[in-house]
Amino acid sequence: MAPYELRWGILATGWIAEQFVTDLRADPSARGQADIKHTVVAAASSRSADQATKFLKEQSWSNAKAYGSYAELVADKDVDVIYVATPHSHHYQNVRLCLEANKHVLCEKAFTVNAAQTEKLASIAKDKGLFLMEAVWTRYFPMSVQIRELIQKGELGSVFRTMADLSLGEDVESKFGTEHRMVKMDLAGGALLDLGIYSLTWVFQTLYHTLPAAERKAPAVSAQMHKYTKTGADEHTSILLSFPQGPSGAAYAQGIATTNLRVSSEPAKQGTSGPAIRIQGTKGEIQVDHPAYRPSRWRFIRADGSKDEYENEMAEGVRGFAYEADEVARCIRDGKKESEVLSLEESIVIMKVMDQAREQNGLKYPDKLETLDYPIEHW
Numbered sequence: 468m469a470p471y472e473l474r475w476g477i478l479a480t481g482w483i484a485e486q487f488v489t490d491l492r493a494d495p496s497a498r499g500q501a502d503i504k505h506t507v508v509a510a511a512s513s514r515s516a517d518q519a520t521k522f523l524k525e526q527s528w529s530n531a532k533a534y535g536s537y538a539e540l541v542a543d544k545d546v547d548v549i550y551v552a553t554p555h556s557h558h559y560q561n562v563r564l565c566l567e568a569n570k571h572v573l574c575e576k577a578f579t580v581n582a583a584q585t586e587k588l589a590s591i592a593k594d595k596g597l598f599l600m601e602a603v604w605t606r607y608f609p610m611s612v613q614i615r616e617l618i619q620k621g622e623l624g625s626v627f628r629t630m631a632d633l634s635l636g637e638d639v640e641s642k643f644g645t646e647h648r649m650v651k652m653d654l655a656g657g658a659l660l661d662l663g664i665y666s667l668t669w670v671f672q673t674l675y676h677t678l679p680a681a682e683r684k685a686p687a688v689s690a691q692m693h694k695y696t697k698t699g700a701d702e703h704t705s706i707l708l709s710f711p712q713g714p715s716g717a718a719y720a721q722g723i724a725t726t727n728l729r730v731s732s733e734p735a736k737q738g739t740s741g742p743a744i745r746i747q748g749t750k751g752e753i754q755v756d757h758p759a760y761r762p763s764r765w766r767f768i769r770a771d772g773s774k775d776e777y778e779n780e781m782a783e784g785v786r787g788f789a790y791e792a793d794e795v796a797r798c799i800r801d802g803k804k805e806s807e808v809l810s811l812e813e814s815i816v817i818m819k820v821m822d823q824a825r826e827q828n829g830l831k832y833p834d835k836l837e838t839l840d841y842p843i844e845h846w
């Protein structure tokens with residue numbers, strides 16, 4: 468049988484869009500997914516059609532159509548699903564544009580600026596019968612699947628704690644200045660929304676997602692932040708999460724999610740400084756090395772001292788984005804409106820944690836970014 472072909476439209480032509488469409492070129496059968504196929508049929512740049520043409524040519528998708536506005540892209544009848552690759556400040560407006568035009572959507576992380584916006588998008592997608600998913604690529608890696616299975620099978624015993632850090636170790640002033648999307652308030656900058664989401668991903672995929680859906684409960688949240696004096700965006704955020712129940716019979720579970728732009732989870736960048744993520748149960752511990760978004764390697768250490776070491780192996784020609792793309796293709800082919808690996812409900816619970824962390828520390832983005840209004844004129 469011919470593979471199911473998913474026809475992608477790419478909304479924005481920045482750095483992550485380049486990475487994503489490169490992965491779409493890799494043959495899915497080389498990673499055991501012979502039943503699906505990805506094709507980029509169009510891309511749009513808000514700058515110009517020429518920029519979209521240049522992007523498609525450079526990424527070897529020259530046969531795709533190039534548009535100079537996002538509105539033209541969402542109107543293209545040949546596009547099945549749109550990958551939204553703008554900064555998080557723009558996700559709510561851009562995803563809404565796609566949904567209003569009846570397109571399925573895969574949206575980069577962080578889903579939106581606040582939970583209310585994600586809830587609104589989820590409700591529109593549901594009403595229109597469209598597929599919608601947050602592109603947290605890490606969730607779909609084979610190693611993440613394997614780790615969740617080890618926890619669910621009880622191999623770690625009762626899991627009481629996950630500690631997860633994603634810190635970059637940059638000279639913030641010289642690397643990001645005031646205009647980079649990482650620190651600019653008008654682009655919803657800050658460590659929490661850009662990097663903290665990965666620390667939270669590890670906490671949630673180990674302590675929340677591993678429970679049966681009916682037993683998952685939102686955690687209590689307590690957070691501290693430090694703001695970058697030049698812009699007011701957070702340069703450090705630490706969140707304590709207290710879950711009323713943990714995996715495999717744990718009477719509670721504790722999550723510690725941290726992020727910092729100035730110090731690094733892995734200063735030597737050689738795997739010598741210890742794990743960035745520790746998932747701790749009564750029978751053993753899983754340790755995952757930096758960086759949390761695409762870990763280099765991981766190990767399972769049992770309480771008796773025995774140890775299994777693993778590399779985070781990717782299929783040939785794949786940086787890691789292909790796995791989330793495969794999930795989108797399978798879901799749309801099968802008529803699903805969301806992914807079970809990262810449901811809209813779970814994305815919303817995580818967004819609410821980030822809302823609380825911001826509220827506890829007085830971090831508010833400009834009104835035009837936090838609003839549910841749509842469309843915003845002169846966006």
Ligand SMILES: NC(=O)C1=CN([C@@H]2O[C@H](COP(=O)(O)OP(=O)(O)OC[C@H]3O[C@@H](n4cnc5c(N)ncnc54)[C@H](OP(=O)(O)O)[C@@H]3O)[C@@H](O)[C@H]2O)C=CC1
Pocket residue numbers: 478479480481482483484511512513514518552553554555557575576577602604648654661760
């Ligand atoms: N999953 C992952 O590993 C990663 C995810 N990301 C996520 O991807 C998103 C984009 O990040 P990244 O690609 O690094 O960012 P870039 O700045 O490289 O690209 C963003 C693109 O968005 C478009 N855009 C539209 N309006 C604006 C605006 N006002 N300011 C800036 N750009 C605008 C532009 O494309 P055009 O002009 O063509 O319209 C721009 O090139 C973020 O949400 C980020 O969190 C980022 C890096 C890694």
Ligand SMILES: O=C1OC[C@@H](O)[C@H](O)[C@H]1O
Pocket residue numbers: 661662760
């Ligand atoms: O998602 C991401 O992962 C890698 C980081 O370097 C980047 O800033 C972030 O957006």
